[in-house]
Amino acid sequence: MVEYTEERKKEFDRLWRKYKKELEEEELARIAGAEAAERQWKALKEAEERARIAGESLSRRSRWGREDKTKRIEERIRAEEEWRARQQRMGQPENKAALERAQQKRREQELAINKQRIIKQFEKLRRLRGPLDKIELERLVEELGRLPEGMAVDLMVDKGVLLKGDIELLDILRRKERAPSKKPESKPKPKPKPKKPRTSRDFFLETRDDVAKRMDKLRKQVKKAKALAP
DSSP states (O other): OOOOOHHHHHHHHHHHHHHHHHHHHHHHHHHHHHHHHHHHHHHHHHHHHHHHHHHHHHHHHHHHHHHHHHHHHHHHHHHHHHHHHHHHHHTSHHHHHHHHHHHHHHHHHHHHHHHHHHHHHHHHHHHHOSSOOHHHHHHHHHHHTTSOTTHHHHHHHHHTOSOHHHHHHHHHHHHHHHSOOOOOOOOOOOOOOOOOOOOHHHHHHOOHHHHHHHHHHHHHHHHHHHHHOO
16 A cells, blocks of 8 residues: 655645646636637627618618608609799789789889888988988989879978978979989091191202101112012
8 A cells, every 4th residue: 555655645635736726727717718709799780780780770871861852852743833824814804904003002012112111211301400412312213213294292281391491492402313314425436537648848858867767768669679580
């Protein structure tokens, strides 16, 4: 039989502790690996779920975008068809008369609005001071152009806006406004006088410089003629 001495017992304990430590390390490594694998598996599943949700959202948005675009196109086509049908109806006689009546009513409304606005403006000026001066009347003449002929003066006289002097000056300004602008007559340009032929008297009156200029001109003409000659 093997005797277990103290040395053998110590050796056995040392080997057992070493083996036990290796087993513990292997177990810890196995547990850590399993935990890492589980975490990796969970992360992969979460990424797949996020990708699936993002894909569904993108497809839903693209589908809604296509539906909105189709709806807008249909609404534009429907509006164009309604506009064409309205234009065709306007070409009929009864619709033309209705359109003319509506335009006349709108013109009358605009005239009434302008009339009230001009009355208020004139009354304000009259309260501030007495008769209006030329500059104020010139500005008011521009406003009067928005009312029919004759209505503005009668209206202002009834309201006491214009005095007698104002009316006279206003008539002058209105005649000036209606008068066609006269353009200044352009004077006809004088026709150039024809050159007189040279006479023997002109030769006697020539100076030395005149002769030099004339001879120089003749030399140039002769030189040009020689260059053009075959």
